[in-house]
Amino acid sequence: MKTQKFKYDVAVSFAGEDRSLVEEFVNILASQHVSVFYDSWEQASLWGKDLYQYLDLIYRQAAEYCVIFVSRHYVEKAWTKHELKSAQARAFQQNSEYILPIKLDETELPGIPGTIAYIDIRRVKIDEVANLLLEKLNRSNEPNLEDITDRLKSSNKSDRISALTEIAVFQLFDLLEPSIDIMLNDPFPEVRERAAWTIDNLKDERALTALIQAIHDDAFGVRSAAGWGLVHLGEKVAPYMKEISQTSDNPRASEMADLVLMNL
Numbered sequence: 367m368k369t370q371k372f373k374y375d376v377a378v379s380f381a382g383e384d385r386s387l388v389e390e391f392v393n394i395l396a397s398q399h400v401s402v403f404y405d406s407w408e409q410a411s412l413w414g415k416d417l418y419q420y421l422d423l424i425y426r427q428a429a430e431y432c433v434i435f436v437s438r439h440y441v442e443k444a445w446t447k448h449e450l451k452s453a454q455a456r457a458f459q460q461n462s463e464y465i466l467p468i469k470l471d472e473t474e475l476p477g478i479p480g481t482i483a484y485i486d487i488r489r490v491k492i493d494e495v496a497n498l499l500l501e502k503l504n505r506s507n508e509p510n511l512e513d514i515t516d517r518l519k520s521s522n523k524s525d526r527i528s529a530l531t532e533i534a535v536f537q538l539f540d541l542l543e544p545s546i547d548i549m550l551n552d553p554f555p556e557v558r559e560r561a562a563w564t565i566d567n568l569k570d571e572r573a574l575t576a577l578i579q580a581i582h583d584d585a586f587g588v589r590s591a592a593g594w595g596l597v598h599l600g601e602k603v604a605p606y607m608k609e610i611s612q613t614s615d616n617p618r619a620s621e622m623a624d625l626v627l628m629n630l
Contacts, residue, residue, distance in 0.1 A: 375503055377403040377429035379449040381439035384470060387492060388435055394496035400503060403429055418448065425452035431463075432456070433499065436484075437470040450477070468495060483537055483567040489559060489591070490531060498535050509536045518544050523554050530560045534567035542568055546576040549592070555585035562591035569598050578606055581622040593622045597629045604630055
């Protein structure tokens with residue numbers, strides 16, 4: 367692992383209701399010798415401290431990355447709001463990524479630009495997320511585009527899924543077109559769904575036509591991921607959704623178009 371510049375490689379911020387998932391995540395990281403700020407492991411350090419000031423220091427200065435588990439519980443808690451505020455202050459000061467959001471449901475994280483890539487835990491397993499973070503921590507160069515491209519073409523669907531996940535996490539816009547091709551043509555719905563999620567993360571207007579096509583997919587997961595991709599492209603998609611809602615003979619596409627309109 368690269369030389370550590372911070373006390374922790376990662377700080378995790380989460381609501382107590384989501385602790386079981388976080389525990390699984392941090393245990394995977396710890397097994398790979400990643401230094402994690404996780405409150406349950408810091409009881410001796412936290413005992414007697416002014417937690418308001420100490421946690422501000424942790425989330426503002428002490429870690430290379432801050433992984434936030436975003437849920438409806440997260441946005442309701444006073445302490446998580448405090449941690450988020452400190453993390454946002456750090457993110458504002460540096461040009462490289464710091465906040466790494468993991469979405470547990472459809473809750474939006476206040477104050478975080480919609481352009482920031484996220485992981486959706488309903489579509490990506492927690493061990494995959496941990497492995498992606500390990501890759502981030504160990505990465506000394508840009509992702510290997512040739513390797514990722516080869517995996518996109520692999521006959522093994524797990525290879526294609528892992529490649530699509532890396533395209534999303536590392537914002538590899540040069541691989542938008544093959545991601546679109548997979549979203550529209552892959553024989554496996556779980557691969558098409560991951561491709562739609564990847565395209566949502568890239569938030570590239572060039573994918574508009576393909577996302578519209580994808581909300582006609584037979585698989586609900588694909589339609590849902592493509593629908594969120596359209597939502598995140600903004601009001602420009604509204605005329606297309608209204609047309610589909612009013613004229614399409616595909617009831618599943620019409621339903622998804624209505625859902626997109628509700629969330630714009």
